[in-house]
Amino acid sequence: MRNALAIVVTACLVLLLPALISAGDAGRETNFSLGACARPLGMGGAFTSLAHDASALYYNPAGLSFLEYQSISFSHTILFEKSIYDVAAWAYPIDENHGLGLGFMRIGTGDITRRVDYADRGKFDYSYSQLMLGYGRSVGERFAVGITLKIVNQSLDVHSDFGFGLDAGASWRIYNNLSLGVMARDILQPELQMDSTTEKSPASAIGGLSLADLHPSKHVAVSMGIDIEKFEDRSPKVHSGMELCLYSNYSFRVGYDRDNLAFGAGLKHGRLSIDYAYKMVDYVEDIHHFSLSFLLGKSMTERIRLRELALLPPEPTEEEKLFQALMEKANTFLYRYQLDSSAFYYRQALEYEPRNQNIIGSLAAIEEARRVQSAQEQALREARRELDQTKNIFLTQAEQLFSRKSYSAALDLLGLIFDIDASNSRAIELRRQIRQATADEIVRKLAEGRTAAEDGRLVEAFEAFRRVLEIDPNNREALESREQVTAAMGLSEKIRLGIELFDRGRYSRARAQFEAVLTVDPKEKTALDYLRRIREAQMQPTTSTLVDLQRDEAVWDHYLEGLRHMRNKEYQMAIDAWEQVLQAYPNNSNALDNIEQARLRLNSQETGE
Structure with a gap:
């Protein structure tokens, strides 16, 4: 309830503020000051901080960096005296930080009677058009900048001229749904010469603030914005409006465009959107705007996800899964030094990759380990x-x-x-x-x-x-x-x-x-x-016995010393000790037998047998 009340209060301020601060004055505006596309026009043109689709090419090229889909938009407007106002725009998100746009705008009137000395001399046409190329780039997570390069043409009967213009914009997502946008239009002013007359498009600056996608309930979304536009030699003008979206498919809009009320509606079905705007104009016929928009390709979110998935290793086949399972078992048994089990699973894995050098090397290492293990066990x-x-x-x-x-x-x-x-x-x-x-x-x-x-x-x-x-x-x-x-x-x-x-x-x-x-x-x-x-x-x-040796303490100590060396595999030292026994008891059979055994083991130790 509190959210709904805040939205109502904000909407009243947005819609009433322009009426309070606007005033009529003289001065010039550009031929395209009417705006572009029916959705923004139904909100009074207050789109400088809301433009995140193809219309950003006109309203604020910084919004091109926030594109979610590639989109194409066509707009058609019938003005008074059979004048036609058409807009076509295409926008493409290069990646999550960069966007590109291309658009064409034209306003024209045909079948104008040519009069010479009050006499009819046939018909001629008038048109004013611009070709736009825009680019937007994010700077950090919340800030973006963009520019639009324009090629402008004016044609009157047999006279025609081209000029170049440049727009620049910035957008800042201040907090969650709150955004701020600024736009400098025609900072490079197109200069066109018709016969002997030369004129420049007036420069303008726009600043806007918006609240987007507020959800007072599950199936209701509200967006609103307000822009202040200042043309050179003119007082500031205000654009304000709001949009109510139901179930993400049905939209209703109301706005205040300078000195005129505007209304609009929209229908979305899948990737197709149809929008309509109606603008009440004093002294001339009211204006009807129609737009048709398409979303193309994968969304930026999906592209990022696919890009991340592409960096992941491909899903293994059944054979690869089986191979990996065999390798894991083989490596586990090898870590536990269970060589027979490890070799068994390595050989099974080798059937899937017969030239796998890691497996071949592991099997060779296992065979060598087996040989060493066997030798150690034998020793x-x-x-x-x-x-x-x-x-x-x-x-x-x-x-x-x-x-x-x-x-x-x-x-x-x-x-x-x-x-x-x-x-x-x-x-x-x-x-x-x-x-x-x-x-x-x-x-x-x-x-x-x-x-x-x-x-x-x-x-x-x-x-x-x-x-x-x-x-x-x-x-x-x-x-x-x-x-x-x-x-x-x-x-x-x-x-x-x-x-x-x-x-x-x-x-x-x-x-x-x-x-x-x-x-x-x-x-x-x-x-x-x-x-x-x-x-x-x-x-x-x-011939002496052990008892004889034991009776001689010095000799007995030598005999025991030889036994200790023999036990510790110090065969040469054992032989030396028993030879000292033989010096006292030359024919002692125990010392002689022990020396013979020690020499045999010493020989085996030296030859490695």
Whole structure:
């Protein structure tokens, strides 16, 4: 309701204002000041800020930049004394920012009687016409400018002349439906000479304001405008009018054109528009205007949409869609490194594009990746097999040492196994058995040592406590008891202990006993004799066991060091460690076998096999 009231108030101002400020005066106007086309004329010619069709060529060429359709318009007007006023115009939107127009206007009268000395001397014609070429361009989203170049002709009987004129206009869409237009007509004034008389078309300036396409209800649209026109040597004249459009097809118009009322109506069907205007004129016959307009081609909106669609890639065919689906699957599987599935879909895609170099390259890369993967898997299997062999060797040797009660050495080997496989059940069980056996033997040997010491069997007591310390080097009772027994032993007991150690092959410990005897008695013959025997025994090529190596702490450390290097695939370093073992025990089968295995693996590593 508020919108409708605002429209009514605005319409009253538009229609009454010209009557309040207009005044008659003298002066000249152009021959085409009547206007162009029936729709603007039905609104009193107030079209400077409303012209967005072919009529913009005359009213404001800036409006050519706002064209939505290509259009052609024809207008015919019958004036008094059988004068004819015709207008034809064509407008074409180049793009959303540029528009072009071409038009022709002619006013003429025929069958004028020629009189010479009051006598009839036949008939002649008069016409005034102009050919117009217009161009409009948007500057930003709301502002536009335009120009119209005119070729003007005046013909009277046998006299005729041409001149050139130029119009310029601007249009500004101030806010939504509100627009402002200005027009300078004939800024380059056509100059025509008829016989001895020369005249110029008067220049004029027009400014207009309009509200367009107001919608008080769903099927009703209202447009209205007001122009003020100023010709040189004349007072300003006002054009005002409004249009009511129903259901986008039926139009009713009313206007005030300078000093005269105008009415009009229009019918639109599809792309065809028929318009009529009636203008009341004082002292002469009223004027009837008829116009016929056509919209041609696609709308600017549709052309923009088609242009945007043309920039998009074409809709793929069914084969292209299938090819894309296969490629997406192949690429997805390749990203997941599922090479077999990826190769399967690549081969299917290759059937659609047999020369696709990307697919061919991808398949080649997959085959190479397969080869590398196979080699890596083979290397991994080989490494696992080697680790399994190493674990089995360590376990076998640990079990042998356990069976011979070399618990410390057995635990050393189990430690190497747990470095490889912390959850090895066989090693865990063996470790449990060793711990139980060591705990039982410590208890037993401590008891035996205490009993032997009490009975005076010092050598036996010493051996019992030594065995405890061999199992648990930090056992306090064994340490203290061994010191007490050692202090109580004489040379004979130490010699006897050395001889027992020599007989059991414990050469390092036997040497320590005999050397202790010699510190007391450097000439003791038994100690000297057994030290000589120890040297000879170590130089003989006898076969030694792991137990023998374990009894020699320095040699045992070298042996374990070799096993660690072997586990880490440091084969040359493992060989170096075991060769140090062979320097002390030249025929040790374990060290010899290990060196042979390390050399084989080192050779394979160097040759890449």
